[in-house]
Amino acid sequence: METTEVDVAVIGAGPAGSRLARRTADGGRRVLLLEKRSRVGYPVRCAEAVGPRSEVERYLDLDDSIVCSPIDGVLIVAPNGRTLRSRTPGVGLVVDRERFDLRLAEHAVAAGVELRTGHQAMRLLVEKGRVAGLVVRDLGAGRDYEVRARVTAGADGVEALSPQWAKLKGPFRPEEVFSCAQELVEGIDVGERMIEFHLGREIAPGGYAWVFPKGDRLANVGVGIDPLLAGGQTAASFLEVFLSRRCPDAARMRRIVGGCAVARGLSSLATDGYLVVGEAGHQNNPFSGGGIVNALEGADMAADAILAAGPGAATAKALAGYTRRWKRTVGASNERFWLAARIFYALDDDEADAIIGRVASFPGVFHRGGVRPALMVAAIVIARPALLARLARLCRRRPRR
Numbered sequence: 531m532e533t534t535e536v537d538v539a540v541i542g543a544g545p546a547g548s549r550l551a552r553r554t555a556d557g558g559r560r561v562l563l564l565e566k567r568s569r570v571g572y573p574v575r576c577a578e579a580v581g582p583r584s585e586v587e588r589y590l591d592l593d594d595s596i597v598c599s600p601i602d603g604v605l606i607v608a609p610n611g612r613t614l615r616s617r618t619p620g621v622g623l624v625v626d627r628e629r630f631d632l633r634l635a636e637h638a639v640a641a642g643v644e645l646r647t648g649h650q651a652m653r654l655l656v657e658k659g660r661v662a663g664l665v666v667r668d669l670g671a672g673r674d675y676e677v678r679a680r681v682t683a684g685a686d687g688v689e690a691l692s693p694q695w696a697k698l699k700g701p702f703r704p705e706e707v708f709s710c711a712q713e714l715v716e717g718i719d720v721g722e723r724m725i726e727f728h729l730g731r732e733i734a735p736g737g738y739a740w741v742f743p744k745g746d747r748l749a750n751v752g753v754g755i756d757p758l759l760a761g762g763q764t765a766a767s768f769l770e771v772f773l774s775r776r777c778p779d780a781a782r783m784r785r786i787v788g789g790c791a792v793a794r795g796l797s798s799l800a801t802d803g804y805l806v807v808g809e810a811g812h813q814n815n816p817f818s819g820g821g822i823v824n825a826l827e828g829a830d831m832a833a834d835a836i837l838a839a840g841p842g843a844a845t846a847k848a849l850a851g852y853t854r855r856w857k858r859t860v861g862a863s864n865e866r867f868w869l870a871a872r873i874f875y876a877l878d879d880d881e882a883d884a885i886i887g888r889v890a891s892f893p894g895v896f897h898r899g900g901v902r903p904a905l906m907v908a909a910i911v912i913a914r915p916a917l918l919a920r921l922a923r924l925c926r927r928r929p930r931r
């Protein structure tokens with residue numbers, strides 16, 4: 531079998547993979563970035579919202595071709611229809627995700643990364659207990675070849691198989707993935723440029739429906755649900771109901787469906803010769819499902835660990851600092867979001883109605899950078915002290931393998 535030799539092989543050219551590839555190439559490594567789709571960033575399966583501009587620009591300079599709309603606040607609609615507004619100009623942006631991903635990949639290529647689209651990772655090469663590279667299929671030519679790499683990085687997203695091949699985790703369980711459906715609509719009133727979250731078992735069991743403004747009278751309107759609470763109905767059927775309530779006269783332009791991980795963090799993100807990053811590594815926010823900026827943050831931490839491991843083969847020990855750093859920082863915040871999600875999405879509508887106002891008005895829960903998860907958990911438990919026992923049980927559960 532034909533063989534390619536590199537320092538770093540990256541599976542998947544989403545935000546995590548492209549950023550990791552760029553950073554390791556900047557550090558002097560020979561990097562191969564593999565993407566099974568024929569076009570980076572397409573098709574888009576995302577509602578395209580990110581946090582404040584300054585946060586995103588730590589990773590990518592944004593111009594008008596990438597930014598669709600600034601977001602100036604958050605509107606929460608409780609199951610009983612009561613609305614809560616938090617006006618916070620600059621709290622976020624809705625971006626053009628296809629251009630966003632493409633730009634990240636272009637930066638990687640400019641840094642010296644070799645990008646191969648239409649090339650799919652098929653399995654890892656494991657030698658003497660360590661990952662030594664992978665087997666790749668050139669989907670156009672229909673032939674397989676080997677890539678030998680000092681480090682293989684799994685940035686293969688929600689459909690990831692590579693962390694399973696590396697024995698870092700099992701498949702996502704149904705309740706660990708929001709089942710989503712979304713329509714891009716035109717002719718919707720998004721007057722104040724607030725992102726909207728609509729809650730309730732009828733609207734989105736175990737999740738929420740959203741309206742994310744993309745421009746003048748244009749928005750991504752979607753639904754993410756826990757499939758185990760949906761009584762056999764699909765996300766698409768909940769979306770139909772939501773569209774007919776929220777914007778019955780809007781024109782429908784583009785439908786997408788897909789899964790979005792809301793899983794608890796992994797106990798380890800690396801093994802000998804392999805690490806996992808982004809949604810594949812359970813790095814999404816487990817409350818909202820948002821994963822773009824987390825993927826970029828994870829990629830930087832993973833790249834730092836690869837570079838610190840030196841030019842030789844990267845052992846699990848050398849890469850372990852990546853897991854530790856993630857768990858100390860974003861992972862710690864994600865753990866609190868996971869607790870909040872486990873408690874919040876299990877509430878019935880009456881309980882949610884009673885709690886939402888208290889949570890939203892709890893000092894400090896909402897701030898310019900988004901939501902503070904520890905305060906959110908505290909607010910929920912103070913509003914319903916009976917939930918304390920549930921919180922204690924959740925805290926005792928071991929992290930996911």
Ligand SMILES: Cc1cc2nc3c(=O)[nH]c(=O)nc-3n(C[C@H](O)[C@H](O)[C@H](O)COP(=O)(O)OP(=O)(O)OC[C@H]3O[C@@H](n4cnc5c(N)ncnc54)[C@H](O)[C@@H]3O)c2cc1C
Nearest residue numbers: 542544545546566576577578579651687808809820821822
């Ligand atoms: C409906 C929906 C709405 C969302 N809305 C938001 C939002 O508003 N804001 C937000 O922050 N997040 C949102 N997310 C989540 C966000 O899209 C992901 O968390 C983010 O894309 C994760 O980035 P990533 O680089 O880890 O993975 P991805 O962007 O999924 O990239 C993984 C890449 O790996 C490729 N790949 C997979 N397997 C292989 C293989 N074997 N070989 C080669 N390539 C492979 C895939 O084709 C893909 O291009 C949403 C998700 C969904 C489904």
